[in-house]
Amino acid sequence: MELRVIDKTDEELRMEVAGEDHTFMNVLKGALLETEGVAAATYDVNPEQSGGQTDPILSVKTEGGLDPLDAVAEASRRVQDMTADFYDAFEAAL
């Protein structure tokens, strides 16, 4: 994945995440919405062959002083915790 920040303030972030698709972006968005300090989070992606931007653009709005890039880092951490727990739970069930 290649990251490119389009817009960044202390409370808002718009970032292009090249090389990813719904598989990861939807999970990341879900984790961001569960993170404390995040007011809004979404991603936009245009269909392939639509002739424009096809890489997803992640938009995050924070409140309470949380830096949006830190929010993304925290959400990725959360996703890793989820996958690790699921991995262990699945292996235990085998």
Add this chain to the structure above:
Amino acid sequence: MTNEFDVEIIERDDRSALFVVRGLTPAFANGIRRAMVADVPTFSIDTVRFVENSSVMFDEMIGLRLGLVPLTTPLDDFEVGETVTLALDVEGPATAYSGDIETSVPEVVPADENIPIIELKENQRLEFEADAVLESGKVHAKQQGGVAVGYRHLQRIEVVGDAPEFDEQEPNILRGVIETEDGELVVTDEFDNDLTQRYPGKEVEVVDVPDTFVFDVETDGSFTVDELVLRAIESIDARAAELEEKVSV
């Protein structure tokens, strides 16, 4: 924050499995489903060098059929993009089956021996050398490891009363896995998918159990279901780790 996932395996074969997971969000369940279908790489024939093809199918058509033959894939030994060489030499009258394919690596063999490639008559011969490449399902559907991966909500059946008398009971079809009031998990096949057979004469309400999904996974033989699910989870994990690293810079 730890997540409480509870996984319970209901049915399990070499190539297919039915299991219940509690505590998943729909986003995560879909992410895993997509990762199973498109992100776990498998081996598949990609380039074919024909030495002789005097059969009735032309080269490209046989190449298409060969690409769709599932090959067992030892994911630990290879990286995406690496190739393995295979060869076949069959002379008619006989049928060339996937079992006749010889490989350079004993761990990468056709998952099924009985896939017919082409029927050869007298004086017809098929001889070729091919390269199988390890790639993900996103590149081509022949590289998909999970062929029938789906999930539904686990549904709980609550008996709300008796069915009105003199009413003809129409079959109430429900597929998947249900949770009875005692918490027992029953596959709907056991009662022919018809709720009126399991609860005759009763009126029932079907309720989705929140955050609980029943996964129905089937592989094409490239690896076992266990490996498919675990690799899919790892692939999402790897991406999240990469993102965390890149954002912290």
